[in-house]
Amino acid sequence: MWFGFPSARRTPQIGTASRTIRLHYLIPLIAVVAMSMCGEVVGADEIDFSNREALAESPSDDGTITLAWDKADESVVVVVEQDTSSEFESPLLRYEGPDSATVLSGFRDGAYYFRIRESGSDDWSEPLRIRVEYIGRSRLFFLLATGGLVVLATAGAIVGGYLHTREKEGES
Amino acid sequence: MLAAASITREVGWAIVIVLGLIWIGLGILWGRKAKNSEGFMLAGRNVGLSLGSATAMATWVTSNTMMVAPLLALKMGIWGMLAYASASFGLMLFAPLAARIKSVMPDGFTSGDFFRQRYGAAGWSMFMVITLLYSITWLVTMAIAGGKLLEELGEIPYLQGMSLILVVCVLYTLFGGLYAVIGTDFIQSLIILLGVVAIGVMVLFHLDHGATYEYVETNQPALLDVLMPVALLAFFNNMLFGFGEVFHNNVWWSRAFAMRKGVAPKAFFLSGILWFPIPIAAGFIALAAGPLGINVTDPSKVGPAVANHVLGEYGMGMTGGILILVVLFCSIASSIDSLLAATSDLLVKDVYCGLFKRKLTDDTFRRVAAVAILLVAGIAWLVALPGHNLDTVLFSAGGLVASLIWPIIAGLFWKRCNRALVLIGIIAGVITGYICWFAVQTYVAALAGGAVSMLFTVLSRFIAPSPFPERTSASPNVE
Numbered sequence: 001m002w003f004g005f006p007s008a009r010r011t012p013q014i015g016t017a018s019r020t021i022r023l024h025y026l027i028p029l030i031a032v033v034a035m036s037m038c039g040e041v042v043g044a045d046e047i048d049f050s051n052r053e054a055l056a057e058s059p060s061d062d063g064t065i066t067l068a069w070d071k072a073d074e075s076v077v078v079v080v081e082q083d084t085s086s087e088f089e090s091p092l093l094r095y096e097g098p099d100s101a102t103v104l105s106g107f108r109d110g111a112y113y114f115r116i117r118e119s120g121s122d123d124w125s126e127p128l129r130i131r132v133e134y135i136g137r138s139r140l141f142f143l144l145a146t147g148g149l150v151v152l153a154t155a156g157a158i159v160g161g162y163l164h165t166r167e168k169e170g171e172s
Numbered sequence: 173m174l175a176a177a178s179i180t181r182e183v184g185w186a187i188v189i190v191l192g193l194i195w196i197g198l199g200i201l202w203g204r205k206a207k208n209s210e211g212f213m214l215a216g217r218n219v220g221l222s223l224g225s226a227t228a229m230a231t232w233v234t235s236n237t238m239m240v241a242p243l244l245a246l247k248m249g250i251w252g253m254l255a256y257a258s259a260s261f262g263l264m265l266f267a268p269l270a271a272r273i274k275s276v277m278p279d280g281f282t283s284g285d286f287f288r289q290r291y292g293a294a295g296w297s298m299f300m301v302i303t304l305l306y307s308i309t310w311l312v313t314m315a316i317a318g319g320k321l322l323e324e325l326g327e328i329p330y331l332q333g334m335s336l337i338l339v340v341c342v343l344y345t346l347f348g349g350l351y352a353v354i355g356t357d358f359i360q361s362l363i364i365l366l367g368v369v370a371i372g373v374m375v376l377f378h379l380d381h382g383a384t385y386e387y388v389e390t391n392q393p394a395l396l397d398v399l400m401p402v403a404l405l406a407f408f409n410n411m412l413f414g415f416g417e418v419f420h421n422n423v424w425w426s427r428a429f430a431m432r433k434g435v436a437p438k439a440f441f442l443s444g445i446l447w448f449p450i451p452i453a454a455g456f457i458a459l460a461a462g463p464l465g466i467n468v469t470d471p472s473k474v475g476p477a478v479a480n481h482v483l484g485e486y487g488m489g490m491t492g493g494i495l496i497l498v499v500l501f502c503s504i505a506s507s508i509d510s511l512l513a514a515t516s517d518l519l520v521k522d523v524y525c526g527l528f529k530r531k532l533t534d535d536t537f538r539r540v541a542a543v544a545i546l547l548v549a550g551i552a553w554l555v556a557l558p559g560h561n562l563d564t565v566l567f568s569a570g571g572l573v574a575s576l577i578w579p580i581i582a583g584l585f586w587k588r589c590n591r592a593l594v595l596i597g598i599i600a601g602v603i604t605g606y607i608c609w610f611a612v613q614t615y616v617a618a619l620a621g622g623a624v625s626m627l628f629t630v631l632s633r634f635i636a637p638s639p640f641p642e643r644t645s646a647s648p649n650v651e
Binding site: 061094100137140148151154164165 | 249272393401402405409415467468469585612613614615622623
């Protein structure tokens with residue numbers, strides 16, 4: 001199901017939520033530069049999602065989830081799994097490697113659980129629950145109808161205007 | 173890291189510098205044709221169909237086409253590619269507008285001229301703020317893309333790569349003006365077309381299509397949904413974004429003015445058709461990221477990362493990296509130079525001559541134009557420093573440009589309207605666009621802004637309309 005929820009507000013991003021990035025862009029240029037200098041909080045010894053709080057609080061409104069984690073050593077290989085239940089009865093391997101983040105796309109509406117561990121270890125992190133909530137159906141259809149109307153009206157006005165003025169110019 | 177760098181830092185620097193020197197050399201060569209300000213700004217108003225189509229297409233193939241189209245495909249699947257490709261309709265619909273522009277303003281220089289004549293000082297001020305803000309935004313996205321590209325392919329630090337690309341483009345635009353921009357665009361468009369086709373075909377043949385479908389079905393099921401909400405919104409939003417961008421920006425108006433009589437409509441329509449498949453080909457490769465086992469850490473880089481990986485699989489190694497860098501550098505340069513030239517024209521003609529009432533001779537013109545180009549590039553460099561996500565930056569400007577669609581149409585085709593209401597509509601559209609972008613969804617700003625502005629403009633035709641003022645000289649202060 002891709003509908004049935006109130007509209008979502010933002011997409012989780014690495015470290016900073018997209019709303020923050022948008023605010024950066026709305027304020028003067030100097031502030032944009034200054035904000036960019038704010039660093040991320042480096043994680044502790046255990047491997048966990050560094051953007052856990054932001055992801056848990058803010059549903060994704062475009063079906064894309066960005067998971068990030070901190071590691072003590074760059075060579076550490078991590079394993080990330082996904083499931084639709086917190087019990088991880090049928091987990092899906094989403095990433096295994098030395099990177100510090102992964103961008104996952106194409107999720108449908110719903111709740112998804114993720115966990116992470118160091119490769120070779122049995123200690124999984126606490127499950128992270130992330131919701132995917134696309135824009136509400138009624139609002140979606142309203143926006144689509146509006147978009148269709150504006151596009152058609154624009155094309156019509158241009159073609160109509162062009163034909164009309166060409167005719168007039170031809171007469172004169 | 174998305175994938176191992178396929179070229180060394182030294183090779184990356186060398187490619188950009190060698191290409192830059194070629195463009196600068198051509199800029200100097202072609203710049204000699206510019207005998208006066210009209211030659212520098214509008215290439216003598218003598219551009220034919222082949223150069224005209226190529227420059228329009230190359231300018232519209234920006235770094236955003238090569239890097240945001242794959243990003244949209246990664247997030248939205250096939251709809252994402254189509255959403256980006258829908259921007260080609262902006263070029264096609266500009267064809268009749270260009271015919272009208274040439275008819276209404278045969279001696280015109282900038283889109284600012286048009287707005288000043290149709291909507292007076294208040295409308296002109298509003299237009300200038302919007303178009304300069306948008307042009308800087310567009311320039312910033314390309315500088316960011318250039319920096320990220322060099323970082324991805326050659327492990328050149330972002331700041332160095334971004335600065336290098338901007339400096340090279342500034343240099344050859346300074347030397348040649350629109351002659352250099354259009355000439356280099358022609359060569360760059362050929363490289364882009366051949367490169368995109370070659371890379372796209374290699375990815376197509378490299379992929380196991382059955383396995384790709386299975387991967388997407390298991391891991392990215394929403395990408396197969398015909399009614400993926402965000403993708404449908406992006407389709408209309410991007411189309412209106414394209415309309416707004418092309419209809420208002422001086423990049424396109426200067427090309428319309430530069431083309432010979434009767435050429436502009438054909439050139440823009442043809443360039444729209446030629447451009448349409450490019451984002452589809454560029455976006456398609458992003459779908460291969462998951463099936464090929466490429467971990468995406470920055471969606472902005474997914475296009476070059478997958479291309480790099482596939483060419484590496486073909487045993488092309490460094491050659492593949494060089495090919496990708498050349499193609500993408502051409503796409504970035506072909507747009508940065510156009511934007512620099514067109515935006516500096518606006519600053520010189522509309523601000524320096526128009527607002528400050530300064531007279532320019534052909535001797536002093538180049539010096540002022542050079543300062544304007546450096547100023548625009550400097551601002552873009554500053555804003556690009558943080559290296560934000562490309563789509564976040566780009567689509568923030570949706571409400572700005574879409575709010576100008578209907579005022580442009582009214583100004584070109586209508587005899588009368590309530591100009592105050594049109595201007596209120598622009599402000600309302602911009603505000604609505606930003607509110608929707610922030611509070612509703614990234615991909616609705618242009619849609620909402622365009623709709624609100626359209627409503628006000630249509631009403632302006634019926635509520636206390638008055639005739640547009642008579643046209644005056646388009647270039648009062650350039651001798």
